[in-house]
Amino acid sequence: MPALPDLVCSECAAVYPVESLAWQCACGATLDVVDFAGTVDAAALAGRETSLWRYAEALPIAVDPAISLGEGLSPLVPSLALAHVQLKLDFLLPTLSFKDRGAVVLATLAKRLGVTQAMVDSSGNAGTAMAAYFGRAGIGCTVYVPESTSPGKLAQMRAHGATVELVPGSRADTSAAALRAAGQPGVMYASHVYHPYFLHGVKTYGYEIWEQRGRSLPETVVVPVGNGTLLLGCYLAFRELVAAGLAERMPRLCAVQASACSPLEQAMAQGLDAPVAVQSGATIAEGIAIAAPxxxxxxxxxVRATGGTIISVTDRQTAAARQELADEGLFVEPTSAVSFAAVRAAADQTFDFDSPTWTTAATLLTACSVVVPLCGAGLKSPGDTTRAQA
Known part of the structure; x- marks a missing residue:
């Protein structure tokens, strides 16, 4: 069995064996996968399985058929309302969100390392994905979530056998509670934010866009951003495709936040290298309400490396976009509607003309080819599509 790539600090370059279950450097910085960038055998793709594991060379661990649920290769369909937009339907994955991509990789890693207990913190979708895949792997899983998490997501976690710890307060309070519990001997902190193997599972999203578009990349990819796992996964994929000579250029990444919690948008507007400190306000887009990613x-x-930018949309725009998608037969949770809300605002020219990031985004979002992810199913957060605040 091939050796597993180790982990390296994104700041000080310290290396940690993956077997150590390290999730953060001693210096406090996040970890990446050391010296790993696989090159997919494009000629062999036609005969491979119809799951994300078809990109085996690009993944840091081999498939375990007993854990995989056939995740990946979600449909890429045209929008009826906006002719330049394609919608990628990751809400059709096994646990109804894109988080399955990273969860199956972490569960596969945990089983190979002999882990028997895992823990994770989540606003919902990552917790449901981890509960399902770790349960399938026979590994106990505890999920820390805000007490305000949608009942549908809580029911799903419990149905998969996870122990759910409800944490009073914000998503940041939940992260803090999980970090206090992390580091227990023999327990894997299977964080979708901190563990870099997760990102390499998510990057298959970008490979699929390339393959489903006839082995070409769009001009713009619009991504909802809280902790940024989908955006960073896409960036890894696009960078690898270009480096391998399989694509000519990177798409511009346009990240979208909720206006009630937009530390990355504000940092981008101010030309800063790190997020600004913000207080997270209430938003229907609960999955991206991350005050300190x-x-x-x-x-x-x-985002800057691709020539992209970061913007925000209001809850009212998000709710309207969610309804418009439902009219197209696509019922998604509010967090999944923010990217479509951004594209709609650009098409209708109803964005903030005084915003420096929106000035850039308007061009990116009205390009000839734009891909928008629909990341989570509407039944996870049914709610009322008309309930929103300006």
Whole structure:
């Protein structure tokens, strides 16, 4: 069995064996996968399985058929309302969100390392994905979530056998509670934010866009951003495709936040290298209400490297976009509607003309080819599509 790539600090370059279950450097910085960038055998793809594991060379660990649920290769369909937009339907993955991509990789890693207990913190979707895949791997899983988490997500976690710890307060309070519990001997902190193997599972999203578009990349990819796992996964994929000569250029990444909690948008507007400190306000886009994203510096650097930008939309715009998607037959949770809300605002020219990031975004969002992810199913957060605040 091939050796597993180790982990390296994003700041001081200290190396940690993956078997150590390290999730953060001693210096406090986040970890990446050391010297790993696989090159997919494009000629062999036609005969491979129809799951994300078809990109085996690009993944840091081999498939375990007993854990995989056939995740990946979600449909890429045209929007009926906006002719230049394609929608990637990751809400159709096994646990109804894109987080399955990283969760299956972490569960596969945990089983290979002989882990028997894991813990994770989440606003919902990562917790449901981890509960399902760790349960399938026979590994106990505890999920820390805000007490305000949607009942549908809590029910799903418990159905998969996870122990759910409800934490009073904000998403930041939940992260703090999980960090206090992390580091227990023999327990894997399977964080979708901190553990870099997760990002390499998520990057298959970018490979699929390339393959489903006839082995070409769009001009712009619009991504909802809280902790930034989907954005960073896409950036890894696009960078690898270009380096391998399989794509000519990177798409511009346009990240979208909720206006009630937009530390990355504000940092981008101010030309800063790290997120600004903000207070997280109430928003229907609960999945991206992250006031202090641990990989904030990496997110900002990745967006700038592609010539992209970061913007925000209001809850009212998000609710309207969610309804418009439902009219197209696509019922998604509010967090999944923020990217479509941004594209709609650019098309209708109803954005903030005084915003320096929106000035850039308007051009990116009205390009000839734009891909928008729909990341989580509407039944996870049914709510009322008309409930929103300006």
């Amino acid at each position: 641990p990989r904030g510096k990496q997110i900002l650097a990745a």
